[in-house]
Amino acid sequence: MGSPAVPRPLGRLAMRFGFSAGKQNAKDRKHIMSSSAIAVIHSGSNDKEHWIEAGRCYQRMALRATALGLRNAFINQPVEVTSLRPEFAKFLGLGDRRPAPGKRTN
Numbered sequence: 012m013g014s015p016a017v018p019r020p021l022g023r024l025a026m027r028f029g030f031s032a033g034k035q036n037a038k039d040r041k042h043i044m045s046s047s048a049i050a051v052i053h054s055g056s057n058d059k060e061h062w063i064e065a066g067r068c069y070q071r072m073a074l075r076a077t078a079l080g081l082r083n084a085f086i087n088q089p090v091e092v093t094s095l096r097p098e099f100a101k102f103l104g105l106g107d108r109r110p111a112p113g114k115r116t117n
Contacts, residue, residue, distance in 0.1 A: 039088060051103055053110045 054061035090110045
């Protein structure tokens with residue numbers, strides 16, 4: 012997503028004084044809105060086995076895109092907030108399935 016890699020102490024300092032949720036949201040929105048396509052990967056069940064399979068699916072897709080010369084980026088912020096997942100799933104038409112990050116948040 013265009014963020015540079017920096018040493019951890021410098022990153023902590025930057026996060027403390029230079030970044031905010033609003034700024035990050037604006038940056039993410041700009042990147043998303045300028046994308047030619049977005050893929051959403053979800054798992055059939057909310058358990059480790061399915062999280063791993065979803066991760067493998069993303070890995071295969073990202074590697075293939077890279078091999079084809081297509082840029083891609085991973086963004087999971089929409090599912091990091093547990094209370095937003097049902098709304099996101101409804102927007103995507105996922106029915107009873109729910110998008111979930113690769114860790115439990117509840």
